[in-house]
Amino acid sequence: MHFLKPLAAVASVAALLATPVLAETRVTYKSAKTGSSYYQMGVQIAEAMKAGTGGDIIVTVEESQGSVQNVMEVKARGGDYVFTTPPALVGLAQGGKAMFEGKGDPAFDEIRALFPIPSLTMHFVMSKASGVTDFAGMEGKTILLGKGSFGATEGEKYLGLFGLEGKVNIADVELSGAVAALKNGQIDGFVTAGSYPAPNVIEAAASADVTVLSLTDEQIEASKRARLVIPAGTYAGQDADIVTTSLPVAAFTTTKMDDDTAYELTRTFWEGKAGLGQDAAWWNGVDPALLATVPVRFHPGAQRYYEEAGIALTDDQK
Template identity: 50%
Template structure:
């Protein structure tokens, strides 16, 4: 009789706890679902999203699920802040987010207060500019693009940077631009429909590897003076990274941050940020591009961290610049 009473008491206690949680709008067994947008399928950043989703799910014992949606690129990622509700995470270069907040560039005429609510979580592998030409020259100078038919993509960070570089280095109006998605680059180069394409991604990037498996390629290598003109971070792609490219390629890179908005609750932002850093070593074991991600990259942000992410960095004693707090 006593055992039965204790059993009923325990059952009643569990029921009461469950009802209390329900009354508070909580579910101890519910999954936290997050929409994640980064890049087109087949690109390095879309692959990173899949890698990130896997380790977050495993590290949280299936409590947090990232849905890796395909995206047309960073511009779309930022623009969707205007319409997305709830838990939305996306990747973008800090400079692009700064443009959105200021209503400039691709965001001119879209002055939306939601852009001001963008908040940072953690760094991603940096974007590395790749200018890929047909041919077996290994590397070539930027002037080799003069008179060429070049695909720079639509709505991507690389498209904006490529146009800027053409202007900086005297090739504006001296290259013919192809109007197509960057996903068409490898096949279009193989078919001879274009002479070159531009993509920005961490190396080794899948679409460049794919291209090199179809046709011999040449990579554009910038001079030190040209790199300084861009204002970007110097980046060297080691020789041997891509088939047929034995020499190092001198190019540029830009930091990339995983962002959310103030609509994400602080607890989810905290847990997601904590899981990212706890699982980063596992990510680096899977793909080398994660190895270069460090908290120092947060200094490139132009917007503050999400309060939940900031809580994590303060807990572990991360030295943060004042402007990201």
């Protein structure tokens, strides 16, 4: 009978050794194209999750072709799927509207929010040589909008809203060539959308004298976008705050994710956000106030964290 004790001891040791493997949770994080600021954010989040959970949560960053694709993939993904998108797209998907018309699916109703990430921020960057300091001054100038991006679509919308349609020369240049085109005088300015500080705006401000335009309160209201202030000093030569617009973006999952994983993802994000901000300044614009820009129900696991942290959610977010 004594041989049972050594066997029991061996079994106990084996169980202890196996525990870390069983505890490890793997998550796929789908955000944007490789090389974009949002892909870089995904890599930073993956590193923060690994460090903040002691390796219990391993995040794999997956390239995406855009926010619509991220939402559509909810239909085929499991409980390990986290994705980023503007909250407005979740509402459109759940209502079967716009780009989701005729493509509705019950899976969209199971989308739940986790936490906000840096917003898509509009930048209207003009060379100092152009003399442009407001939107009216853009008339007759050559502007690069880019192609197919949110910034290009939004920029074109603003030209129409502010009486500049047909009065601005649109440059046929890819956004990737904006800074070079600005420096050599091919264009007077460019429009870009991304989290601030935006890398291409940093480059433009550092290598050429530029003015980043501010919008008036009336223009912001007409845009139907959220007001956002880029603090003075964010870009070289920027002595005053820039008032512009933004499109909120957040990280989401679905009800397929278990509560503990959603809790750990949310807790680790907020507890590691200060460290993220030291590595990349765009995280410093994220705070609990941004939760108000996410009119989507939050995952029960995320709700548990916010309740513990004393961060209020609205009834519609629960």
